[in-house]
Amino acid sequence: MQISQILHKIDSGDIALPEFQRGYVWTRDQVRAFFQSLYRGYPIGGFLTWSTKADSANTRGGGPEKDGTVQLLLDGQQRVTTLYGVTQGRSPRFFEGNQAALTGLHFHLETETFEFYAPAKMKDNPLWVDVTALFQGGLGTLLPSITALAGSDGSLVAAYIERLNRITQIKDRNIHIEEVTGKDMTIDVVVEIFNRVNSGGTKLSKGDLALAAICASWPDARPTMNTALKNWSHAGFTFKLDWLLRNVNAVLTGEAQFSKLGDVEVPEFQSGLKQTIESISYLLNALGGRLGLDHGRVLNGRAAFPVMSRLLHHHSGKFPDAMTRDRLFYWFIHSFLWGRHTGATETALNQDLEAVDAGGVNRLIETLRQARGGRLEVRPDDFQGSSMGSRFYPLLYMLSRVHGAQDLGSGVPLKDGMLGKLSSLQVHHIFPKTLLYKYGYSRAEVNAVANFCFLTQDTNLQISAKRPEDYLPEIAQKVPGALESQWIPTDPELWRIDAYRSFLAARRELLAEASNSFLTKLLEGPSPVGLAAPTHATVLRSATAPVPAAATDEDMPGLAQLLKDLRRQGFAEPELDSEVTNLVPGSPVLVATAFWPQGLQEEVGGPVVLVPETTQDEQAALEASDYRVFHSVDALGRYVDNMHADQAA
Template sequence: MHISQILDKVDSGDIALPEFQRGYVWTRDQVRGFFQSLYRGYPIGGFLTWSTKAENADIRGEKPTQDGTIHLLLDGQQRVTTLYGVTRGEPPRFFEGNTSTLTGLHFNLQTEVFEFYAPAKMKDNPVWVDVTALFQGGLGSQLLAVTQLAAGDAELQASYIERLNRITQIKDRNVHIDEVTGDDKTIDVVVEIFNRVNSGGTKLSKGDLALAAICAAWPEARPTMNQALSTWSDAGFDFKLDWLLRNVNAVLTGEAQFSKLADVPVSAFQTGLAETIDAISYLLNVLGGRLGLDHGRVLNGRGAFPVMSRLLHHHGGTFPDAMTRDRLFYWYIHSFLWGRHTGATETALNQDLQAVDEGGVDGLIDVLRRNRGGHLVVRPDDFIGSSMGSRFYPLLYMLTRVYGAQDFVSGVPLRDGMLGRLSSLQVHHIFPKARLYEHGYSRAEVNAVANFCFLTQDTNLRVGAKKPIEYLAEIENRMPGALASQWIPMDRELWQIENYPDFLAARRELLAQAANEFLQTLHDGPSPMELMPSATALIPKQPSPSDGSEDHETDIPGFTALLAALEEAGLAKPELDSEVCDPRTGAAIVVAAAYWPQGLQEEVGMPVVLAPDTTKEEQAALEASDYRVFHSADSLRRFIDNLRSEQLTG
């Protein structure tokens, strides 16, 4: 079948995408490489479709209006989407992904290479031809430009026309299509076939399989869930589809395994999904109001949400009283501090779901206490971690909020979303980074959690890189109590650069004491019940404290260039200062400067870690957990350049 016929069938709805397929994941380099192969006449492989009755088809996007048979793409989504997006100038109706990957492809008439639009070298330059405009306007739309470019050279003009014609004829190329047909081809069988033919790519997860079965009976399931995810994202919280489905599963079945959803009727799933969405919104609002955890950067312990959603389910969607709320949050904080749900997710979740069903909040606390060897106490050494990826960074932010820590200059209690110019919160290094690097301290020492506090942007700018002994003394004289409210040791000898390790030790003691006092308050409850926002009306998104990503170039040479290379290639954005854990045990291995948990290309390839300073033990643990580790931004950038080169020539 001609490529043009395939694209026409996409337009008519005769070729569509099954609901269980993931979205578009190709990068710009893969798009360029694909068109380079098409232009050179290289093999591009065939396609595989599943022929099924249109009235029973569970497809992505608009539903078919025709009767009869519809063909669902099992193998070829990325290629068909790329062909459609570049030739039509817009993505197909089933598209889910980054549209910029498909826009701006240009062809150089002289070098015969494809590149994406770069104004500096392509604007008003007739050598570069817009590929989408060529497909839409035809060869005739480019003849005037070719004539002017060739400047009367008939042979060169003919050569340019032949090259453009070769591009337009891509749509006339024949490709082979295999079909999966027959009444015996159930959704389970087809998903198995899909996983087999995509063995080199990303297989469907257990959540994908469960969602595929649900969508077969209720096609609106995925769009409804995506809408909820979008609403939370607009409020500053980014969650995954699997995570939401896990919450729904817990609410409906009280179990962690997705397979349990197979026995849930569609009507029950619809009701349970609506209840779960409301419960999560309610939890986000209450966590922000009670604990100050009001943006995604400090919302650790996401794996605990299914348990909290289940508890709300038992109480009609809200906390019955302040005691229940505070004791649940006591459990929640300890669960993320000790990595309760970062390892064998289903095992821990099943234990906790059973505990909450049988013993409520007290049952949860008992299970966690036994898991921790009988104690739930924060010790000073727990704050030894470095960077904002540490589990104890959210705890520091929470303490700042719940205790009303004061800004150093204004003395105003700090909160997120403060109004006024230069009033947004920023992470502040108490001992400035520049001063510490001058004295030979390592990156991990400089970015120790115990060296962080939160200030307004204005105060942060005023402090700058001043010596602690100077600016801390000035603050204490002008604004007594502000330093103590941020757990700054008041022994002025500790403010000397040479005494920095002792300063960290003393501050860890103060932070641990404050943490245990607040956690005990939650445990003992009750606290006065604040007025809580409704379950469905999320608190508007607030700007989160600056994460310091603009400072990574100081810590890691070449980091800015690395981020630029990632953006140019259309690769995934990393999580900065992110804790990397052993996937089997959930134990923290290291806090990475940058981390790609789903690979450099979203959901394709092994997880990638950029960790400049690792011990032999950390390196061994990362390798044993199948992480690909880089120790400098330059080495990772060279790897990316090689990867891009392979995609273009492969």
């Protein structure tokens, strides 16, 4: 079938995307390489479709109502979407992804190469031709400019026309389409086929399968969930669709396994989804107001939300009293500090959901205490973790918010949303990084959580890279109480660079004491009176995360430039200084310099970890969990270069 016919069938609804398919993930480099292959006449593979009844087909993005059959695209989504987007000048109705990957493709008449628009290189340069404009307007619109460009050289005019014709004739190219059809092709069978032919990508999860079954009867399920995810994202919280579905599952079934959703009727799911979305917004408001955890960067413990959503379900969607709220948050903090829901997620979730159903928040706390061997307290050594990926970084931020830690420059209590150009919160190294590296301290010591505090941007700029022994005495004199409010040891002997390790030990003692004091207050809770809590209609305000220092070559040589290059090429944004999640049960906690949990390309390939060094146990855990590990920027850069070479081949 010709490509032009395939594109027409997409418009008419004869070819569509099944709901279980994920979004568009190609980078601009892949789009460029794909069109280079088409131009050169290289093989680009065929497509695989599933022919099913149109009246029962569950398609992404909807479309014209049809009788008969519809072909659901199982293999070829990225190629079809690229062809449609570039040639039609718009994305297909089923599109979910980065629109920028499909706009601005240009062709150079001399070098016969494809590149995306770059003003410095292409502006007012007639040798660069807009590919989409060529498909939309045809060759005739370019003939005057081509003739003027070639002058009196007729052979050059002919060469230019031949090259442009070769592009427009891409739509005439025939592509083989293989169909999967038959009454025995159930959704489960088709998904198995999909996973086999998409072995290079991320396989469909249990959540995808559950959602596919739901969408078969209620096509608006996915759009409704995506709208909620988008609203939370605007407020500073980024969640995955699987995560929301697991919350819904917990609310409706009280179980962690997605298979339980198979017994849920559509009206019940619709009601449960609405209730769950309201409960999550309610929880986010409460966490921000009570604990100061007001943006995604400090919201650890996301896997615990299904348990909290289930508890709210038992109380009509809100806390019955302030004591229940505080005790639940006591459990929530301890659950993420000790990694309660990492590894075997469903096992721990089922235990906690059972505890909530049997005895509420008190049973939850007792279950966690037993799992911890009776220990639910923070010790100074627990703050030995390094980087903002440490589980104890959110605890430090929370303490700073709930205790009204003061800005070291102005003495003003720190809070989110401070007004003024230079009043945004920033993460500050009390002992500056450059100074510590100069004196031979390790990266883990430099980025120790106990070396962090929070300041306004103005104060951070004023302090800059000064030695603590130079700027801390001035703060102690000008802003009495500010150092104590941030748990910074006040002994001047500890402010010297040679006493840095002693400084960290002293601050860890202060932080542990403050943590246990606050957690005890949560456990004891206020008197159990009715709670005037936010309503479901409360609109989450957009919070601003404290700005970390930009990735620098001090952390890993060449890191800043590599991340800039990857961003420019359209690769996924990594989590920086992040705890590596979903390792095999019993694995040690590992904080990576950069972590791509969904792969360098979102939803394609396995997770990627960049970390300077690992212990033998850490390396074994990463390999057992199928993580691709790089120990240097150069190694990761070579891997990316090889990806480009494979795509261009």
